[in-house]
Amino acid sequence: MGLDGFSETMLGNHLKLYAGYVKNTNTLLEKLPNLEKGTPEYNELSRRFGWEFNGMRLHELYFENMSKTPGAYKPDSDLAKAMADSFGGDAAACGEDFTKRASLRGIGWVVTYYDKVANKIFNVWIDEHGTNHLSGCTPLVVMDMWEHAFMTDYGLDKASYIAAFKKSIDWDVVSARFEATT
Numbered sequence: 001m002g003l004d005g006f007s008e009t010m011l012g013n014h015l016k017l018y019a020g021y022v023k024n025t026n027t028l029l030e031k032l033p034n035l036e037k038g039t040p041e042y043n044e045l046s047r048r049f050g051w052e053f054n055g056m057r058l059h060e061l062y063f064e065n066m067s068k069t070p071g072a073y074k075p076d077s078d079l080a081k082a083m084a085d086s087f088g089g090d091a092a093a094c095g096e097d098f099t100k101r102a103s104l105r106g107i108g109w110v111v112t113y114y115d116k117v118a119n120k121i122f123n124v125w126i127d128e129h130g131t132n133h134l135s136g137c138t139p140l141v142v143m144d145m146w147e148h149a150f151m152t153d154y155g156l157d158k159a160s161y162i163a164a165f166k167k168s169i170d171w172d173v174v175s176a177r178f179e180a181t182t
Contacts, residue, residue: 002068005164010152017148018063021056028052054129058109061142064173066165071172079140079171079178082114086121095166098123098141102162107146112174113137116181138181140174 003011028049035042074080080091087093094112101123102110109126115137125145126132143165150161 003066003164003168004068005153005161005167007153010150013152014059014144014148015063018056018059021052021059024052025049025056051129054133058111058126058129058142059144061139062109062144065141065170065177066168067170067173068168070168070170071175073169073171074175077175078182079175082119082121082178085119094121094123098143099162099166101125102143102145102165103158104145109145110141110143111139112141114140114178114181138177140177141169 002008028045032042032045032049035045075091083091083094087097098110098112104125106125106127108128111124111126111133113122113124113134114120115122115134117136121140122134122137124132124134143162145158150158154161154164
């Protein structure tokens with residue numbers, strides 16, 4: 001992948017972790033239809049499916065919105081206008097809010113969502129893989145805040161990881177996600 005600020009060791013380990021989510025999601029997709037519904041095993045594996053699926057999908061969105069040669073942020077784009085409209089007329093405030101959320105203690109994700117119904121952008125902390133997703137909203141920027149995403153290269157220095165991540169955001173991908181929703 002070769003991203004500035006991300007060692008090959010860290011990226012390789014991260015991709016192996018992602019492969020585990022893919023494997024577990026596929027295993028559950030094969031296993032669940034063959035189990036008797038309502039049994040404790042079926043119920044528990046049904047709950048586990050959301051965990052594995054979200055872990056898989058969030059990693060896909062995360063890796064997809066980063067690039068070695070990221071597309072530039074376009075301050076005159078519809079996305080920038082929506083960011084400004086959602087954050088008091090200042091698109092940069094969206095990025096500052098994103099950084100503040102990423103700086104929270106804990107494991108999880110930071111996701112910038114677009115809500116088509118309200119025509120508004122929100123930054124949200126996702127606990128682990130499941131709590132705080134905004135139903136019906138489109139994820140625009142996805143950042144992994146689990147320790148595996150930064151500890152190898154940054155130790156406890158989350159601020160440097162956040163800065164490296166923000167430099168790697170491919171705004172062409174983010175804009176395409178936004179445009180596909182509007």
